[in-house]
Amino acid sequence: xxxxxxxxxxxxxxxxxxxxxxxxxxxxxxxxxxxxxxxxxxxxxxxxxxxxxxxxxxxxxxxxxxxxxxxxxxxxxxxxxxxxxxxxxxxxxxxxxxxxxxxxxxxxxxxxxxxxxxxxxxxxxxxxxxxxxxxxxxxxxxxxxxxxxxxxxxxxxxxxxxxxxxxxxxxxxxxxxxxxxxxxxxxxxxx
Amino acid sequence: xxxxxxxxxxxxxxxxxxxxxxxxxxxxxxxxxxxxxxxxxxxxxxxxxxxxxxxxxxxxxxxxxxxxxxxxxxxxxxxxxxxxxxxxxxxxxxxxxxxxxxxxxxxxxxxxxxxxxxxxxxxxxxxxxxxxxxxxxxxxxxxxxxxxxxxxxxxxxxxxxxxxxxxxxxxxxxxxxxxxxxxxxxxxxxxxxxxxxxx
Numbered sequence: 001x002x003x004x005x006x007x008x009x010x011x012x013x014x015x016x017x018x019x020x021x022x023x024x025x026x027x028x029x030x031x032x033x034x035x036x037x038x039x040x041x042x043x044x045x046x047x048x049x050x051x052x053x054x055x056x057x058x059x060x061x062x063x064x065x066x067x068x069x070x071x072x073x074x075x076x077x078x079x080x081x082x083x084x085x086x087x088x089x090x091x092x093x094x095x096x097x098x099x100x101x102x103x104x105x106x107x108x109x110x111x112x113x114x115x116x117x118x119x120x121x122x123x124x125x126x127x128x129x130x131x132x133x134x135x136x137x138x139x140x141x142x143x144x145x146x147x148x149x150x151x152x153x154x155x156x157x158x159x160x161x162x163x164x165x166x167x168x169x170x171x172x173x174x175x176x177x178x179x180x181x182x183x184x185x186x187x188x189x190x191x
Numbered sequence: 192x193x194x195x196x197x198x199x200x201x202x203x204x205x206x207x208x209x210x211x212x213x214x215x216x217x218x219x220x221x222x223x224x225x226x227x228x229x230x231x232x233x234x235x236x237x238x239x240x241x242x243x244x245x246x247x248x249x250x251x252x253x254x255x256x257x258x259x260x261x262x263x264x265x266x267x268x269x270x271x272x273x274x275x276x277x278x279x280x281x282x283x284x285x286x287x288x289x290x291x292x293x294x295x296x297x298x299x300x301x302x303x304x305x306x307x308x309x310x311x312x313x314x315x316x317x318x319x320x321x322x323x324x325x326x327x328x329x330x331x332x333x334x335x336x337x338x339x340x341x342x343x344x345x346x347x348x349x350x351x352x353x354x355x356x357x358x359x360x361x362x363x364x365x366x367x368x369x370x371x372x373x374x375x376x377x378x379x380x381x382x383x384x385x386x387x388x389x390x
Contacts, residue, residue: 006254007254007256007257010252010253010254010257010261011257011260011261011264014249014261014264014265015264018264018265018267018268021268021272022268022271022272025271025272025275025276026275028279029275029276029278029279029280030275030279032279032280033275033278033279036278036279036282040282117289119365120223120364120365121223121343121344121361121364121365122361122365164361
């Protein structure tokens, strides 16, 4: 019995010290991590709506759920540039989350993949920038396109999918179409 | 063994990957590019050195019956610290390594050195042992990373090296390529050792 108390106390002492040290590191890194998340989201908004001042982007929410962003040409918010929405597609091994910016006629202004864990070297190519280029695969393929009736070539559409990553390519393509359809519904409901 | 030997043994003679066959899971998974291999190697080395130091410092006060849970708590604490620090200061690398940073906790090399060395030796030597093993691990990761990224993607650190006409051997950056590469490299080092012993 005494043995168990002694062993347990030593373990408790060590875990207490460890937890305290961890709490200290956590408190230092937490603000930085939060900041990085905000920075990443702001960077994403700027990619989706290029040239738009961050202060000229409004969030449109339903309770706590973000529906879409509205972007204006300046902070007076009188001149509409377009909208940005989040798109989710079921990829090969993960949910591919992207942010898509469109103008009022539904043509893509900017697009960025926010998160994915697809197969390294294949599905991950959707985020790859070829050496010498400055745009990723999704940006090269989607910017300028009209959001309705988009499909990968294997489904009869115009988006040339990545060799060996048809499922990932299809997931992004279909998520853009679905996300746009949702945006149209939200806009209709608001008017 | 002299202090210097405690350090250098981890790099070749007792290389944790090629001689002790430890930590193979992260090596296979993260050696698909040189950058990933280097980042993982440095993170694991940091944990290994810190945990070796702490475990060596407390070795006399830890009852043998609970030494494994104690080692794991120490290791997990340092891994969490580096996970948080990476997320806060190197988010791109953190995203690239993903789940393999928390998995450093179960990297056999770290628990292996804690049990085989740090638990029984002085702080200075444990530090050198950890550093040597960590560098050996990083070396293994980078060697495999160079082979796999060059053949599988035609690049090093993301920079194309083999020209536009090179057709990448895709399998090299996928798991089967990892097994193939590590098999050949292990075989090569074994052959080297056999030759050395015959002379």
